[in-house]
Amino acid sequence: MLTAYDVMMAEIFDSAGIEILLVGDSAANTVIGYSSTLPITVDEMIVFIKAVSNGAKRAMVVADLPFGSYEQSPAQAVETAVRLMKEGGAHAVKMEGTAAFAEHVRAMVLAGVPVIGHIGFTPQAEHALGGYRIQGRGDAAETMKRDALAFQDAGAFCILMEMVPSPVAAQIDEALRVPTIGIGAGASTTGQVLVWQDMLGLGGHRTPKFVKKYADLRSVVTAAVGAYHQDVLTGQFPSEEYEFDK
Ligand SMILES: Nc1nc(=O)c2c([nH]1)NC[C@@H]1CN(c3ccc(C(=O)N[C@@H](CCC(=O)O)C(=O)O)cc3)CN21
Ligand SMILES: CC(C)C(=O)C(=O)O
Ligand SMILES: [Mg+2]
Numbered sequence: 001m002l003t004a005y006d007v008m009m010a011e012i013f014d015s016a017g018i019e020i021l022l023v024g025d026s027a028a029n030t031v032i033g034y035s036s037t038l039p040i041t042v043d044e045m046i047v048f049i050k051a052v053s054n055g056a057k058r059a060m061v062v063a064d065l066p067f068g069s070y071e072q073s074p075a076q077a078v079e080t081a082v083r084l085m086k087e088g089g090a091h092a093v094k095m096e097g098t099a100a101f102a103e104h105v106r107a108m109v110l111a112g113v114p115v116i117g118h119i120g121f122t123p124q125a126e127h128a129l130g131g132y133r134i135q136g137r138g139d140a141a142e143t144m145k146r147d148a149l150a151f152q153d154a155g156a157f158c159i160l161m162e163m164v165p166s167p168v169a170a171q172i173d174e175a176l177r178v179p180t181i182g183i184g185a186g187a188s189t190t191g192q193v194l195v196w197q198d199m200l201g202l203g204g205h206r207t208p209k210f211v212k213k214y215a216d217l218r219s220v221v222t223a224a225v226g227a228y229h230q231d232v233l234t235g236q237f238p239s240e241e242y243e244f245d246k
């Protein structure tokens with residue numbers, strides 16, 4: 001799984017063989033430039049989901065339920081999930097939470113919405129959790145396993161674990177019958193997810209420890225844009241080959 005927020009990257013990731021494209025609420029950070037995921041709205045998410053749906057040929061498109069769009073009731077979760085699918089074209093949704101939100105999952109699943117349950121570090125709860133912190137250390141591991149099982153029992157087809165000690169993630173994966181996806185959760189999960197701008201080295205500043213950089217797009221883009229700028233200043237672009245009706 002890899003995040004995607006626009007049609008061109010969605011096309012590229014799809015043809016590169018990525019099975020699942022996640023339109024994450026991380027778009028708040030990576031596209032809009034908010035400092036957390038909290039401000040992004042359902043309407044903003046739908047623009048990105050549409051774009052990714054337009055680019056995905058065979059990949060499954062999963063969309064995040066943004067903060068404030070599902071917590072109040074199972075009915076609110078269904079209503080928002082239906083919008084992400086009907087207006088955005090998502091095939092499934094991902095919801096952050098704990099066992100206390102199992103009824104939300106159940107209601108969406110009953111409505112025909114495939115749901116991924118996101119547990120461990122749930123960025124929408126950063127202020128409640130006290131910051132970007134590893135979850136599930138010590139006694140919290142058992143609670144986290146109960147969250148995973150509650151989501152599975154409510155009908156979630158997959159559990160995503162973020163920033164969880166690897167042995168805990170392995171234990172939870174073992175306890176589940178549905179597949180798992182990890183980010184900062186070690187190698188025992190069924191699949192992995194990363195934010196594409198992180199793994200392709202587009203973001204300049206600090207990236208989380210769990211990110212492996214597979215490219216340095218920031219350098220590539222900076223060099224190319226610099227060359228264009230220089231060419232324009234020196235008159236080397238546009239040369240004759242780029243002119244009309246000479
Ligand atoms: N660009 C981007 N990448 C992400 O992975 C990501 C987002 N945005 N936005 C939504 C959430 C927030 N996530 C994050 C963001 C930062 C850290 C981070 O800075 N972690 C530190 C501290 C971990 C610790 O020791 O407690 C790290 O070094 O990994 C972790 C998860 C994951 N998601
Ligand atoms: C980091 C992943 C799991 C996510 O939820 C997002 O991109 O919003
Ligand atoms: Mg998210």
